[in-house]
Amino acid sequence: MWTIRRYQPSDRSAVRQLAGDTAHFGEPIERFFDAREVFLDAFATYYTDVAFNYLWMAHAEDGLLGYLMGCPDTRSQYLWFRSNVTRVAWRAATLRYPGVFTRKSLAYIWRYARLRVPSLDLAPYPAHLHINTRVDRRGQGVGTALMRAYLDQLRNENVPGVHLETSSENKIAAPWYEKLGFQLLQRTPTNLYQYSVGHTIDLLVYGMRL
Ligand SMILES: CC(C)(COP(=O)(O)OP(=O)(O)OC[C@H]1O[C@@H](n2cnc3c(N)ncnc32)[C@H](O)[C@@H]1OP(=O)(O)O)[C@@H](O)C(=O)NCCC(=O)NCCS
Known part of the structure; x- marks a missing residue:
């Protein structure tokens, strides 16, 4: 039995754990980047500490199933x-995080800094989202x-549209978004994950009007 509810501050470490455990196309971040805390401080803090009214949790007796x-x-x-x-970059450069100066992490930082994605008019889709569920509970309706x-929630607040970023490596997620009604807005080939995946992938942006 599981329930969907809003985030509470006591969920913070469980959310960060799951975000790190799923950051590499549903697998742990360490597949491509050794400095987990850098990633979480840079990308997850906004959602847990600022926009927490828009952070939704799936919970069961055995803990967090998805967010x-x-x-x-x-x-x-x-x-x-x-x-x-x-x-975060300053703290990383001054050695306050472990795992930044490994070959794997530096390879990712180098590619990330050089990443160029063509601009896209997202004005009709002002909201966005990130979603992940626990590996042993996927395909059970949680997502x-x-x-x-x-x-x-967005419809109740009259938000006109929502977008999300995913990739051709998220093999279950991409067709699922299309089934939910999202439309592909942009496809950009990249070698960002060359180290961990070994080939070029496509970054995908999807949008849905609400
Ligand atoms: C994508 C994701 C968030 C969906 O959450 P979920 O809890 O699995 O979602 P649901 O159980 O509601 O299933 C969604 C769809 O995916 C399918 N699916 C999920 N897991 C599956 C699996 N292991 N094998 C085959 N299909 C699967 C379901 O059948 C369902 O399709 P349907 O609507 O046609 O029946 C989750 O699978 C996930 O975290 N995947 C890995 C990380 C990821 O890609 N996240 C998205 C980042 S952009």
Whole structure:
């Protein structure tokens, strides 16, 4: 038995754990990056500490099964991200995180810094989301229930649209988004995950009007 509910501050470490455990196309982040805390501080903190009203949790007796991290206004998140990532980068450069200066992490940072994605007009889709479920509980309806809770919330708040970023390596997620009604807006080939995947993949942006 599991339930969908909003985030509570006591969920923070479980959310961060699952975010790290699923960051590599559903597998642990260490497949491509050894500095888990850098990734979490740079990318997850906004959702747990700022936009927590849009963070949905699936819970069972044995803990967190999945989460959906949302945000109704991507521009605010982007401004926050830009100043936060500078802080995190400074702390990383001054040796306050383990795992930054490994061959694997540096290979990813190098490619990430050189990543160029063509600009895309996301004004019709101001909200965005990230979703992940625990590896042993996928395919049991958890993701669908999380998505329903968030999309209902956005519709109630009259948000006109939502987008998300995924990739051709998220082999279950991409067709699932299309089935839910998301439309592919952009496809960009990249070698960002060359180290862990061994080939070029496509970054995909999907959008849905609400
Ligand atoms: C994508 C994801 C969030 C969906 O959550 P979920 O709890 O598995 O979702 P559901 O159980 O509601 O299933 C969603 C769909 O995926 C299918 N699916 C999920 N896991 C599957 C599996 N292991 N094998 C085959 N199909 C699977 C379901 O059958 C369902 O399809 P349907 O609607 O046609 O029946 C989850 O599978 C996941 O975390 N995957 C790995 C990480 C990932 O890709 N995250 C998205 C990042 S952009």
